[in-house]
Amino acid sequence: MKKILTVVTTALLVFTGGTVFADEWYITHEPASSEDFAHEQNVGAKMHQQAVQCLNVFGSRRVAELKKEFSGKLFITFFDPVRNATRLTMASKREAQKQIALAQHGGLELVLYGRHAQQHRRIQGLFQYDATWRAVLVPALTMTQPWFCGVFLHELFHASKDRKRVVEKRQRDTFLNPAWVDEEVRAHEFEREVLSAFTGGQYVHAVKAFIAHERDLRLRDIQATLQRRGFSAFDQLFSPASENEMSIRRAQVLVDATFLFVEKEGGGIEEKREAYISIFKKNRR
Ligand SMILES: [Zn+2]
Numbered sequence: 001m002k003k004i005l006t007v008v009t010t011a012l013l014v015f016t017g018g019t020v021f022a023d024e025w026y027i028t029h030e031p032a033s034s035e036d037f038a039h040e041q042n043v044g045a046k047m048h049q050q051a052v053q054c055l056n057v058f059g060s061r062r063v064a065e066l067k068k069e070f071s072g073k074l075f076i077t078f079f080d081p082v083r084n085a086t087r088l089t090m091a092s093k094r095e096a097q098k099q100i101a102l103a104q105h106g107g108l109e110l111v112l113y114g115r116h117a118q119q120h121r122r123i124q125g126l127f128q129y130d131a132t133w134r135a136v137l138v139p140a141l142t143m144t145q146p147w148f149c150g151v152f153l154h155e156l157f158h159a160s161k162d163r164k165r166v167v168e169k170r171q172r173d174t175f176l177n178p179a180w181v182d183e184e185v186r187a188h189e190f191e192r193e194v195l196s197a198f199t200g201g202q203y204v205h206a207v208k209a210f211i212a213h214e215r216d217l218r219l220r221d222i223q224a225t226l227q228r229r230g231f232s233a234f235d236q237l238f239s240p241a242s243e244n245e246m247s248i249r250r251a252q253v254l255v256d257a258t259f260l261f262v263e264k265e266g267g268g269i270e271e272k273r274e275a276y277i278s279i280f281k282k283n284r285r
Contacts, residue, residue, distance in 0.1 A: 023242040027114030027140040044076040054149035079113035081120040109135035129158035146198035
C-alpha cells in the first residue's frame with residue numbers, strides 16, 4: 001500500500017461508450033531476439049522524439065520553463081516487469097555511454113512499458129510520475145499528439161516539482177492531503193492549457209460552452225450531465241483514438257469542467273481541492 005501512495009496516477013476514470021479503437025501497443029512482449037531488441041530501440045527513438053516535440057508547444061510559459069529544464073535531458077529506458085527494473089537498449093556502446101552520462105548528471109528517465117507489463121503492480125495508471133524511481137512511466141502506446149503531450153507534460157510538471165523538493169529537502173504531502181491535491185489541480189490545469197494550445201483555444205471554449213449551456217448545473221451533477229450529454233463536442237476537436245486514450249480524455253474533461261465551474265461560481269483552490277477529492281473518491285478503481 002505504501003508504494004501506491006507515492007505514485008501519481010492520471011487516468012482516474014474509465015468511461016465507456018462512443019466509438020473507440022483497439023489500443024495499439026508498440027511493445028507487446030519482453031524482447032527475446034535481436035529483432036525484438038532492434039524493434040524496441042526503434043520504438044524508444046520514436047517515443048523520445050514524440051516527447052521532445054511536446055516541449056515545443058507554443059504559447060505556454062510553463063511549457064517553455066519545462067523545455068529549459070528538460071531539453072536535451074530526456075532519455076529512454078524500458079521497463080522489465082520480471083525484474084521490476086529498467087534497461088537501456090542501445091545500438092552502440094557509445095550511445096549507451098551517452099545515456100548513462102545523462103542518467104548520472106541530471107537527466108530525466110522516461111520508462112517505456114509494453115502491453116505485457118500493464119498488470120504489474122508498479123503500473124498504477126497509464127502515465128505516471130514514479131517518485132521512488134524519479135522517472136516518468138510512459139505506455140508504449142499509439143496516441144494522438146495533443147493528448148500524448150497533455151498527459152506527458154502533466155507528468156513532467158510533477159517531475160519538476162519533485163526535483164525542487166529534493167533540492168529543498170522537502171517531502172511531498174501524502175496522498176489526497178492538501179498540498180498533494182493542490183499539485184494535482186495545478187497539473188490538470190496545466191494539461192488543459194496544453195490541450196487548449198493545440199486547438200487554438202477551442203478546447204477551453206468547448207468546456208465553457210458546456211457549463212454555460214446547462215442551466216442550474218450543480219457541482220455534484222457535472223459527471224452525470226457530461227455522460228448524459230456525451231463527449232462529441234470535445235471529441236470533434238481531436239482525431240479518433242483508442243480506448244485507453246478515450247478514458248484519459250473523459251477524465252480530463254470532467255476535471256476541467258469541474259474546475260472551470262468552480263471558478264465561474266467564484267471559488268478558488270480550496271473548492272477545487274474539495275471537488276477533486278470527491279471526483280477521485282467517486283471514481284476510484
Ligand atoms: Zn498528476
